[in-house]
Amino acid sequence: MKLGVICDGISRDLARAVDVMDAYDLDYAELQFVGEKEVGDHTPGEIRDIDRLLRDRGKPVSCLSRHIFAGLTSANRPGDADHTRHMDALKRVIDMAHITGAPLVRIMTQKKEQILWGRGGAEVWNVAHGAWDSMPPMIAPAVELARAEGVRLVVETGNGTMVNSNYTARRLIDELDAKDVLQVLWDPANNCWCHEAAWPDGYDTLKGGYLGHLHIKDVTVDTPRATLEVRRLGEGQLGPMLHPIADALRADGYDGVISLESVWHPGDGSFENGFRQCVGTFRDIFGH
Known part of the structure; x- marks a missing residue:
């Protein structure tokens, strides 16, 4: 299967992240933060540099993952100042997707009730x-924009967002009749909450479909104590x-990318070290 990583989970220095990816034969780069900027905030020159680096190193972009719509609430409305700000960011990310060849752009949903x-x-x-x-x-204006721009959106199942399960994502x-342009970015660890x-x-x-x-990571949740490890x-x-999921993905012919989300550290605060201790298991389970 197609394996990759959310690059800033290794390092926000993209060249460094790609060096580490090469060491573990991971092919697909998911971009969230590069340098000190979230995707959608880079200048045209910075985007060209990002694109050149990844193409030169043979790392296709799997997804551009900005936190679009995250932080909004049920009090927000389409066209208000906050929603407009997120839609403007989405337009910038889609422009970056056209340049980098990213097939997917992530969106989130508003805060959970x-x-x-x-x-x-x-x-x-x-x-509520x-x-x-x-x-x-x-979400409807984002769907229409994606249709017009010829890109696909994926809505992530988040910890504290309205869509926090595969049921709510589906x-x-x-309800939007949008399966042609909107799919699920499944983060099963988030769904544990x-x-x-x-x-x-x-x-x-x-x-x-x-x-x-x-996104793949592992967690232990204690919802009554509001604690996530x-x-x-x-x-x-x-x-x-993890093994049954991987076997089912192979049997069902899943053709998308699986990104390791490196958000665990072994007590030293280094997410790169955490990545190095998890990537072998990731490849063993999903890489066949």
Whole structure:
């Protein structure tokens, strides 16, 4: 399968990150922060330098991953100042995607409200009324822009975002009738926070063309104590599920990229060291 890494999880120095990628035979570069800037904030000259470096080193861009729409709330509306700011950033990222050949651009969703639907009285007393319904209109302009620009969007399943599970991601795509241009960036470790089992439930939810990209890391969550621990790959909650997921991806002919998300460190604060201790497991599981 196609393996890559979110480069700034190794280093924001892209040349350094590519050197490390070469050492472990990872081919696909996912860009989030390069230098001190998030994608979408680089100058035309900086984008040309990024593109030249990656093409010269034979590293196709898998995805441009800006935190578009992250931090918005259900109080925001399409066309307000915050939404416009994020749409302007999306346009810049799409322009960068055209230059770098990135096939995917990541978007996020607004801040999570905990209870979106209910029954048996909860629909009256507990639901955050209108929270979910406020979101598709916020995402719809991004979908239309992507269609016009000929790029695909992927919406990430986030820890603290309205889309925090494969169920909510698929529901958003269906409500927008946007499967032609919007797919799921599945981060199964993020989904642990809402207790969606990655295997088989999460995987099965994305069958039928919803899966566009994957982030792989491992975690242990303690939701009652509001505590998240990133773990060495294979040693957290996802450990027993990683091999079945990889086997299913191969059997189903998944043709997208799987990015190792290097956000674990072994106690020394070095995410590069964490990457080096996880990448072997990553390749063993997903690289066949």
